[in-house]
Amino acid sequence: MSRTTMIKALNTALRDAMVHDEKVVLLGEDIGTLGGVFRVTSELKKEFGAQRVVDTPLAESGIVGTAVGLAYRGFRPVVEIQFDGFTYPAFDQLVSQVAKLHYRSRGRVKMPITVRIPYGGGIGSPEHHSESPEAYFAHTAGLRVFAPSSVQDSYTMLRQAIACDDPVIFFEPKRRYHESAEITTGQVPEGVVKAQVIRSGDDVTVIGYGPTVYTLNEAALAAEDEGISLEIIDLRSLDPLDIETLADSVKHTGKVVIVHEAGPTAGLGAEIATQITEHCFDYLEHAPVRVTGFDIPYPPSRLEKFHLPDLDRILTGVDVVLRRSESAHQVGAR
Amino acid sequence: MPIVSTQRMDLEAGSLPTHRLLTVNGEREPSEELDPYITDVDEAKLADFLRDMMVLRRMDTEATALQRQGELGLWAPLLGQEAAQIGSVRATREDDFIFPSYREHGVAWARGVKAEDLLSVWRGVTPSGWDPNEVNIACQQIVIGSQALHAAGYAMGIKFDGGTQISLGYFGDGATSQGDVNEAMVFAASYQAPVLFFCQNNQWAISEPVSLQARTQLADRAAGFGLKAWRVDGNDVLAVHAVTRAALEHVRAGQGPAFVEAVTYRMGPHTTADDPTRYRSEQELESWRAKDPIDRLTKHLESLGADVQKYLSRGETAADELAAALRQAITTMPDPQPTALFAHVYAEPHEALAQAEHDYLQYLEGFDTGESK
Numbered sequence: 001m002s003r004t005t006m007i008k009a010l011n012t013a014l015r016d017a018m019v020h021d022e023k024v025v026l027l028g029e030d031i032g033t034l035g036g037v038f039r040v041t042s043e044l045k046k047e048f049g050a051q052r053v054v055d056t057p058l059a060e061s062g063i064v065g066t067a068v069g070l071a072y073r074g075f076r077p078v079v080e081i082q083f084d085g086f087t088y089p090a091f092d093q094l095v096s097q098v099a100k101l102h103y104r105s106r107g108r109v110k111m112p113i114t115v116r117i118p119y120g121g122g123i124g125s126p127e128h129h130s131e132s133p134e135a136y137f138a139h140t141a142g143l144r145v146f147a148p149s150s151v152q153d154s155y156t157m158l159r160q161a162i163a164c165d166d167p168v169i170f171f172e173p174k175r176r177y178h179e180s181a182e183i184t185t186g187q188v189p190e191g192v193v194k195a196q197v198i199r200s201g202d203d204v205t206v207i208g209y210g211p212t213v214y215t216l217n218e219a220a221l222a223a224e225d226e227g228i229s230l231e232i233i234d235l236r237s238l239d240p241l242d243i244e245t246l247a248d249s250v251k252h253t254g255k256v257v258i259v260h261e262a263g264p265t266a267g268l269g270a271e272i273a274t275q276i277t278e279h280c281f282d283y284l285e286h287a288p289v290r291v292t293g294f295d296i297p298y299p300p301s302r303l304e305k306f307h308l309p310d311l312d313r314i315l316t317g318v319d320v321v322l323r324r325s326e327s328a329h330q331v332g333a334r
Numbered sequence: 335m336p337i338v339s340t341q342r343m344d345l346e347a348g349s350l351p352t353h354r355l356l357t358v359n360g361e362r363e364p365s366e367e368l369d370p371y372i373t374d375v376d377e378a379k380l381a382d383f384l385r386d387m388m389v390l391r392r393m394d395t396e397a398t399a400l401q402r403q404g405e406l407g408l409w410a411p412l413l414g415q416e417a418a419q420i421g422s423v424r425a426t427r428e429d430d431f432i433f434p435s436y437r438e439h440g441v442a443w444a445r446g447v448k449a450e451d452l453l454s455v456w457r458g459v460t461p462s463g464w465d466p467n468e469v470n471i472a473c474q475q476i477v478i479g480s481q482a483l484h485a486a487g488y489a490m491g492i493k494f495d496g497g498t499q500i501s502l503g504y505f506g507d508g509a510t511s512q513g514d515v516n517e518a519m520v521f522a523a524s525y526q527a528p529v530l531f532f533c534q535n536n537q538w539a540i541s542e543p544v545s546l547q548a549r550t551q552l553a554d555r556a557a558g559f560g561l562k563a564w565r566v567d568g569n570d571v572l573a574v575h576a577v578t579r580a581a582l583e584h585v586r587a588g589q590g591p592a593f594v595e596a597v598t599y600r601m602g603p604h605t606t607a608d609d610p611t612r613y614r615s616e617q618e619l620e621s622w623r624a625k626d627p628i629d630r631l632t633k634h635l636e637s638l639g640a641d642v643q644k645y646l647s648r649g650e651t652a653a654d655e656l657a658a659a660l661r662q663a664i665t666t667m668p669d670p671q672p673t674a675l676f677a678h679v680y681a682e683p684h685e686a687l688a689q690a691e692h693d694y695l696q697y698l699e700g701f702d703t704g705e706s707k
Contacts, residue, residue, distance in 0.1 A: 069487020
């Protein structure tokens with residue numbers, strides 16, 4: 001056990017994966033000599049050389065497309081997309097190639113590619129640096145989508161993503177990059193990544209992932225002061241969705257609030273609400289409520305505090321399912 | 335004046351010479367640069383090229399016929415491009431890895447892919463018909479130009495793991511407008527990756543003439559990326575073979591990635607769903623018919639004093655056999671079972687999809703009346 005930041009935990013995961021498997025290669029813009037704009041790949045080029053920590057030309061489709069070729073050759077590429085909003089130039093390669101080649105080749109060609117994307121808002125950046133594009137990829141068959149929230153999970157789930165024979169879109173909660181915690185390294189659990197009940201409670205189930213989980217924990221403490229007990233679930237894997245863990249909780253509490261930064265329409269919350277309704281209809285005491293960003297382009301940074309689900313909006317969502325408030329629409333909670 | 339000129343580009347224009355070893359009448363033109371690459375191409379080897387091209391043309395016309403009869407959903411004919419495909423693929427080493435587009439049937443077939451496995455995809459029974467690792471050729475790519483990046487990435491892998499293979503990316507003139515093809519050349523040049531981009535300029539991207547894609551010769555573009563380039567008469571199998579060998583030698587010697595533009599012509603429609611009479615003239619077709627790759631090689635063999643009838647009849651026999659076997663295989667090919675819907679979406683277990691499969695199969699079982707099917 002040692003205390004470390006999320007950035008260092010991710011760095012250690014990459015390092016350990018590269019030591020463990022010499023076919024692991026890293027590709028991305030500025031990841032070599034500079035160590036990445038967030039320093040997640042710091043010092044790795046020095047240790048493993050320029051052929052395993054590859055500074056690439058500035059072309060996202062090129063990065064992902066060459067990763068596909070490397071996977072054909074038997075490599076296990078880990079791609080860094082510098083910021084969420086720069087994922088889109090690579091969209092065709094991700095959706096039409098990375099996601100589909102295992103299916104297209106009838107299982108003869110594996111695509112064990114991990115695409116790391118620092119995502120989400122709250123860091124005061126200009127346009128294209130604060131987006132939450134996870135729903136596009138959860139919607140795409142053939143991809144797995146992970147979104148760790150904690151320092152420990154950043155290490156563990158990145159190791160799991162790299163070890164996975166399927167492609168994984170790995171969303172890193174960049175505004176939590178500097179959080180630190182004691183973590184255990186070296187272990188890579190087998191099997192599918194499940195959701196985790198990170199705080200048990202009786203009154204309302206609150207589901208989030210990535211950067212919002214930190215806020216959910218704050219909400220649970222605040223609610224406790226008012227005598228309301230929240231059960232907090234960190235989704236961790238957005239696809240596959242661990243509906244069993246979610247449903248077990250909602251059957252216990254009868255009420256659910258789903259939180260994410262992306263807008264609500266056709267987002268993860270819509271899918272989660274639907275599946276919970278299908279699995280827990282007879283247990284629900286109120287319709288599922290979503291507390292999310294709005295259906296708008298990500299706003300200028302001086303406006304983002306109004307856009308991101310914060311403590312008050314989450315607690316208002318909780319009040320709505322508890323029928324203590326009628327103002328669901330006012331908080332962007334539907 | 336029209337916004338976009340539809341004027342045909344002169345085969346000879348541009349900064350690079352268009353290599354040719356056989357005139358349209360089959361006469362051999364000497365080439366100081368290319369002759370050393372084909373010293374071993376004797377009459378027997380030329381006759382093999384002839385047979386390959388004849389069999390390939392028959393496979394292609396048989397596939398078109400099968401589509402017209404409803405046995406295939408669609409077909410993308412390669413008619414007219416036999417020399418460009420056979421001449422190039424026959425220059426590769428067996429362990430060189432090829433990333434083809436959806437029209438490279440000849441390249442795949444020459445690599446050992448069975449004709450019925452090729453057509454099975456176009457029949458709609460499977461998304462791909464072969465194991466890429468067995469024949470060193472990837473699944474056919476339908477998104478225009480995407481595979482150029484896969485070829486570049488594979489070549490980076492060869493460089494990283496110290497292999498001696500070359501990776502080849504095949505694409506057409508239309509693909510050269512795609513970002514992915516341009517990015518592929520950037521990546522290939524940056525890492526000096528052992529990759530050969532082989533562009534069959536067949537003059538048409540569905541209805542769009544090559545003059546809409548480029549106002550320079552396509553091969554001239556490669557220099558801007560730092561790639562060594564050749565342009566070759568794509569209907570001259572001997573010249574295509576020689577140029578591909580020269581380009582592969584350049585790449586294999588570690589001198590960097592290369593680009594070949596084979597100037598040819600798509601004699602058929604883009605696919606069986608296309609109607610080329612809407613956008614090109616009979617006169618243009620006629621001018622290219624005169625450059626037919628099979629006729630040209632036949633005339634050349636005649637000029638060598640070979641027993642051409644023997645070779646033609648051998649080619650026809652092989653073509654007949656392939657066509658009959660292909661027709662038999664396709665018309666008796668069973669449809670896949672519904673379980674194939676769900677197979678291979680993921681390499682590792684996916685509970686939700688497994689549940690969906692289970693539920694759907696149970697639903698289907700509900701229709702089972704117990705009668706024999």
